[in-house]
Amino acid sequence: MKDLNFINIAKEVIQIEYNSLKKLQSSIGNSFEKLINTILCCKNGKIIVSGVGKSGIIGKKWAATFSSTGTPSFFLEASNASHGDMGQITSNDVVILISLSGNSEELKNIIQYTSRNKNIKLIGVTSNKESILYKNSDIKFLLPTVKEAGPGNFIPTSSTTIQNALGDAIAVTCMRHKKFGKLDFKKFHPSGSLSVKLQTVEDLMLTGKKIPFISKKSNMKIALKKITDRGLGVLVIRNSLNKTIGIMTDGDIKRLSNSKSNFRDLKIMKVMTKNPVSVDKNMLAAHALSLMNTKKITSLCVHKNNSKNNTIGLIHIHDILNANIT
Numbered sequence: 001m002k003d004l005n006f007i008n009i010a011k012e013v014i015q016i017e018y019n020s021l022k023k024l025q026s027s028i029g030n031s032f033e034k035l036i037n038t039i040l041c042c043k044n045g046k047i048i049v050s051g052v053g054k055s056g057i058i059g060k061k062w063a064a065t066f067s068s069t070g071t072p073s074f075f076l077e078a079s080n081a082s083h084g085d086m087g088q089i090t091s092n093d094v095v096i097l098i099s100l101s102g103n104s105e106e107l108k109n110i111i112q113y114t115s116r117n118k119n120i121k122l123i124g125v126t127s128n129k130e131s132i133l134y135k136n137s138d139i140k141f142l143l144p145t146v147k148e149a150g151p152g153n154f155i156p157t158s159s160t161t162i163q164n165a166l167g168d169a170i171a172v173t174c175m176r177h178k179k180f181g182k183l184d185f186k187k188f189h190p191s192g193s194l195s196v197k198l199q200t201v202e203d204l205m206l207t208g209k210k211i212p213f214i215s216k217k218s219n220m221k222i223a224l225k226k227i228t229d230r231g232l233g234v235l236v237i238r239n240s241l242n243k244t245i246g247i248m249t250d251g252d253i254k255r256l257s258n259s260k261s262n263f264r265d266l267k268i269m270k271v272m273t274k275n276p277v278s279v280d281k282n283m284l285a286a287h288a289l290s291l292m293n294t295k296k297i298t299s300l301c302v303h304k305n306n307s308k309n310n311t312i313g314l315i316h317i318h319d320i321l322n323a324n325i326t
Contacts, residue, residue, distance in 0.1 A: 012149070013149040013150070013157065016147055016148075016149040016157075016158055017149055017157060017158050017161045019146075019147070019158075020144070020146035020147065020158035020159075020161055020162050021161065021162060021165055023144040023146055023162070024143070024144055024146075024162040024165060024166060026144070027142070027143070027144045028169070031139070031140060031141050031142065032141065032169075034139050035123055035139050035141055035170065036170065036173050036174065036177075038094055038121050038123060038138075038139050039071065039094060039123075039170070039174055040174060040177060042092070042093070042094045042121070044092045045090070045091065045092030045093040045094060045120075046072070046073065046074070046090075046093045046094070047063075047066060047071060047072065047073035047074075047093075047094050047096070048073065048074060048075075048076050048088065048089060048093055048094070048095045048096065049062045049063040049066075049073055049074070049075050049076070049095075049096045049098070050075065050076040050077070050078045050081070050095065050096070050097050050098070050107070050110060051078065051097065051098035051099060051107075052078045052079070052099065052104045052106045052107065053104075053156075054156040054159075054160050055098040055099050055100060055104075055160075055163060056075075056077070056078065056098075057160075058098060058160055058163045058164050058167065059075055059096075059098050060075045061164065061167060062075075062096070062098070062167035062170070062171070063075040065167060065168065065171045066167075066170070066171050066174070067188070068185070068188050069171045069172070069174070069175040069180055069185065070174065070175055070178050070180035070184060071171065071174045071175070071178075074088075076088055076089070076095075076110075078104070078106040078107055078110060079106050081106075081109060081110050081113075082106075082109045086109070086110070086113055089110075089113065089114065089120060090120075091117060091119040091120065092119055092120070093120050093121075094120075094121045094123060095110065095114050095120060095121070095122050095123065096123045096125065097110060097111065097122065097123070097124055097125065097126075097133055097137075098125045098126075098163060099124075099125070099126050099131070099133050100126065100127050100128070100143070100156070100159050100163075101126070101127075101128050101131060102124065102126035102127075102128040102131025102132060102133035102134050103128065103131045103132055103133070104133075107132075107133060108132060111132060111133060111136050111137075115136055121138045121139065122136065122137045122138050122139070123137060123138070123139045123140075123141065124136070124137030124139070124140050124141065125141045125143060125163070125166065126141075126142065126143060127142065127143040127144065127145050127146075127159070129142055141166070143159070143162060143163070143166070144162070146158040146159055146162060182198055182284070183198075183200070183282060185198065186198035186199075186200075196323065196324055196325060197284075197286065197325070198284065199284070199285045199286075199323060199325060200281065200282050200283060200284055200285060201279055201280070201281055201282070201283045201284075201285055201288050201300070201302050201313070201315050202281035202282065202302070202313070203285065203323075204285055204315055204319045204320060204323055205281070205302045205313030205314060205315040205319070206232075206313060206314045206315070206316070206319070207312065207313045210314075211236060211311065211313065211314045212226065212227070212230040212232055212234060212235050212236055212314070213235075213236050213237075213238055213311075214226055214235045214236070214237055214238070214268065215237070215238065215240075215268075216237050216238065216239050216245060216246070216267075216268060216269035216272070217267065217268075217269070218267075218268050219264065219265055219266060219267055219268065220253070220256065220263055220264050220265070220266045220267075220268060220271070221264040221265070222268075223235055223248060223253065223268050224253060224264070227248075227250055227253065232299070232314075232316060233249055233250040233251075233298065233299070233316075234247060234248070234249050234250070234298070234299045234314070234316070235247065235248045235249075235268075236276070236301060236311055236314060237268055237269065237272050238311075243309040243310065244276065244278070244301055244308075244309045244310070244311040245269075245272075245274065245275075245309065246268075246269070246272030246273055246274050246275070246276060247272065247273050247276035247299070247301070248268060248271070248272050248273065249273075249298070249299070252271070252272075252273065256271055276301050277291070277295060277297065277300055277301065278300065278301040278302065278303045278308045278309075278311065279291065279300050279301075279302060279303070279315075280302075280303060280304060280306075281302050281303070281304045281312065281313065282304075285315075285320050285323065285325050286320075286325050286326075288300055288315060288320065289317065289320045289321075289325060289326070292317050292320075298316060298317045298318075299314060299315065299316050299317070300314070300315050301313075301314060302314060302315055
């Protein structure tokens, strides 16, 4: 054990896999574009991914990543396909088979089944140009031959690394084509820490009668009562057209009460802070928190469609912190 340098071994493995990824990058060309177009054109069917062994494990990851990024798909266990599950493949489907050798016995029945139906597109992903899979696929993607990490060049390491990377490349390419953004992604991840990170201002803001609106014609006596009753420490000032023109905080009121002898008779429009900071309802709550910290404020008005003076919500720093967003 003392003769082994663990750090050097790890670095060697990573370097070998890094070199394999560079080979994959160089192999991305027309066949990849055909593969993507085939997936994008699958409007009335399903995307089905299959493989065996380590390729099967990667295939499950492909299907999961596709589905979570706007390309619905599922994994078909190749060994079960010959025992009734082949019925999951129907006309207009796109079947993606992943196999390093391209000659896996478990895949042969799927290849034969798809070749009988002209309305099923078969995408073959393999490193063997002479394989059954490559020769019988409608769309062929030839993986580069890579050196496996570890002694003997036989442990699936570099080969599974490039398979995994190719799946990610396909998923992200389709995602960007469909303009699938963070809000779409959030819909598919309603639970867990990821959902918390993707919460928007709209998810947490106060709306309707909960927003502490007050007329610009009101005096400070009314403002003081209203800010006390609401307990939010802020008022949103609107004009006669119900457009937001200013904001006032309990800190503002305290400073005025200490400096103005006629404090209670002052018109709120004379002492308010004009042009309050307003954010779009689709802004991530985490971004809103950062904005509050930068500007040293505790509340933000919320608008939509660039109508900054049309306040549809109010978000307080406590709403964000209580949602465990930091």
